[in-house]
Amino acid sequence: MTDTKRIVLSSDHAAIALRQQIARHIEAKGWEAVDIGPTSPESTHYPLHGEAAAQKVASGDCRFGIILCGTGQGIMMAANKVKGIRCGVCADEFSARMIRAHNDAQMLSIGERVVGPGLALAIVDAFLETEFEGGRHGTRVDMIKAMED
Ligand code: RB5
Numbered sequence: 001m002t003d004t005k006r007i008v009l010s011s012d013h014a015a016i017a018l019r020q021q022i023a024r025h026i027e028a029k030g031w032e033a034v035d036i037g038p039t040s041p042e043s044t045h046y047p048l049h050g051e052a053a054a055q056k057v058a059s060g061d062c063r064f065g066i067i068l069c070g071t072g073q074g075i076m077m078a079a080n081k082v083k084g085i086r087c088g089v090c091a092d093e094f095s096a097r098m099i100r101a102h103n104d105a106q107m108l109s110i111g112e113r114v115v116g117p118g119l120a121l122a123i124v125d126a127f128l129e130t131e132f133e134g135g136r137h138g139t140r141v142d143m144i145k146a147m148e149d
Contacts, residue, residue, distance in 0.1 A: 008053045008064075010036045010049040010068075011049060047075075053079060067108070089110070091123070
């Protein structure tokens, strides 16, 4: 695990404004936002952006990743194809806490067309403020990791 304060952010065209708002929000909280775009509103392909963000987390360059698309679903599916990555879609704060506490997720996905900006920022805070609990949850996360080998 890396102790960097860097958080990678990415999205497809459907979530650029919310992604940039989240970047400003986490910077204000003392994190370093590594926003890898895109910035153009032209239609693009979410797998490209999910994979690019996940690689930055898997390599240790960034501690966490926050990714967005219209639903949060497609970009999450792409990120989870990168070895070592655990990414969950969250539309509520409870789930955002639980994917850290129980699943040791390093990446959070949000659907811009699903949640409003106020809730999205609260979801981000819940995710970033929660530590992994380990113990029996560590055993289960290890079982997920074993599937990758
Ligand atoms: C783009 O229209 C939309 O399909 C995408 O943002 C996302 O919701 C896919 O899962």
